[in-house]
Amino acid sequence: MSVEMAELQKKNGIPPIQFGEEVTGAETLLRCLILEQVEYIFGYPGGAVLPIYDSLYGSYFKHILTRHEQGAIHAADGYARATGKPGVCIATSGPGATNLVTGIATAQMDSVPLVCITGNVAQSLIGTDAFQEANITGITIPITKHSYFVRDIRDLPRMVKEAFHIATTGRPGPVLIDIPKDVANAKAPFTYPDQVEIRGYRASLVPSDEEVQEFVEAVSEAKRPVILAGGGIIAAQAEKELRDFAEKTRIPVINTFMGLGGFPGTHELSLAMPGMHGNYTANQALLNADCVIGLGARFDDRITMGRTKEFAPKARIVHVDIDPAELGKNVETAVTVAGDVKSTLAKAIPLAKACDSEAWISQLKEWREQYPYKYKKDGDVLKPQAVIELLYNSTDGEAIVTTDVGQHQMWTAQYYKFKHPRSFISSGGLGTMGFGFPAAIGAQIAHPDRTVISVVGDGGFQMTNQELAIVSQYNIPVKVAIVNNQCLGMVRQWQELFYDNRYSQIDLTCSPDFVKLAEAYGVKGLRASTPEEAEAVWAEALAHDGPVVVDFRVAQEENVYPMVASGNTLDQMELGDD
């Protein structure tokens, strides 16, 4: 063990680890986690992980007992997104493991570093359809970055070391370690490898000088350039480099949904979010640009609308991504750099010069002023967009905000101007309802002193609202803002627009009384139905030193605009009614 590690352990009150001591697989696992500087574990016990939970008993770890394994993995995910550190969760075999599946897929789609530990039945029972047996490594092959089934306790330390390395390097992602019960119970002298060696695995990609030179040249001649900055900026911690690069080259910045916060939404060069529910200016910028510079973005179909030939029709596309498979995957590119976006930009900044883009910038500014996000205020009716504006104004854009999936998610992305990376936490790729609330718990645990708001719909909240038990138990002061329109709003919107108002299975009017539900868990519950009430109630919520659920009763028939309908291109944008 390194000297620094030993000092760190001493400082944090972590017990010194005896190497060479004969310990069980379960104890081996926990010692490995200590050496990986894991502090929080989100999990749920069960038969196959009894040895692990026995070792956890009285240990240094802070274990958060969620009320469902899905809550555990989303909380670990929120923790990881809020910190950049890997999230760790534990579940038992069979149903415990399969309950992680949605969370694993969520993390994989958004490139979130997770280490998921599952128990399995003893190897003597593997393959016999034993009680609570599931082939979780097989089930999760398409949705993990990698996975391990531990056959021998002597492999466990190497596998844990590799799992953390793989989860956190390159393009991050979830790694699963499946430990059969006999391995957890077996004994071996404790060791931990100093280094990881995985043949053929490229942990980081620093671009060559030639590649960077080509990148800079491709960009510098542009007169109507625009940067499309994705979640890769946040994963690479490249926000400063992005800002320096954009300011020096005078290139406006569009943030993808996953990239929100990677560039300050309040910056004069910020064009906010593009795509299906993006704003007019960002989409016009893509339509009219002569050069689109994708930085850690993957040109997904909510931006290209799946019409990749018609996407950015006047532009050469320059693409930087740490994942070589993303280059040329969705759109035709002129110049590509397979590399870490932080080191690419750091190398590019000294070489870059200002583009001749001032006319373009003032055109964009004009559009921005002419076509802001807008909605119609309606007297005493509480509009959902007004709720998000209230959240933004009351926190000056400094809160960590998680969302669920649907209309409220889009309104949050539109009306909350994120200034900092890791402030906006949402399931962008998979679009997982039920993600937002447990993710907020993980984020709040990582940042106990920051305001953490979980914006949820009345639909998605009910998928994981059992985790109210843990915000109560551990006094985690998450502020839950339910944008309650008493229906599945995004589905309703599509049924209104594309299915002739045939509202099929969207009615949620018989949801529980969310104030009482909160109170049943010992959590403060509040309700607001008018803009005035909303302001008062929200102030009370923010002032409350503990978790709060606020039930914002909003207008039901509100649609998210702008909108580019499925199958259309970005120039066919509906701006909504005034």
Add this chain to the structure above:
Amino acid sequence: MQRHTISVLVNDQPGVLTRVATLFGQRGFNIDSITVGGTEEQGLSRMIITTGGDDRQINQLMKQLHKLIDVISVTNLSENPFVSRELALIKVTASPSQLAELNGIVEPFRAAIVDVGPSSLIVQVTGDTEKIDALLVLLQSYGVIELTRTGSVAMARSIVPATAAATV
């Protein structure tokens, strides 16, 4: 749609075949044939996979394959001259009296009759896919009762400098 022969060098770990096969399905590719076996280095296996797709699709597939942790390298053999061999066993309806006639058919293909029964016999043939297909056409007139093929094993020809092969 062009056919491609891809050589994938992998760690000989449990589940590696599943990972590779799953990736093909996940990304919408069909595996026409696949062979797996040992290599010059202990602990590594080589998979030879034939599949179809245009250049862009195959390029994407190769990059995705390379992202699998247990995959060490991926080479598209079809981009340069390569040697490809397949073995097939073909059970043909024939009586022992037809042996000489059938020998006359299989010999030009350097194939051999490796089993003779009262009403059928087995032809063993090695070669590239086209050669085996050609022999099959000839044998079909006798009646093919059963056919089993190994899929291709393949290797880049030595005259090609190693650096010229497209490797991800």
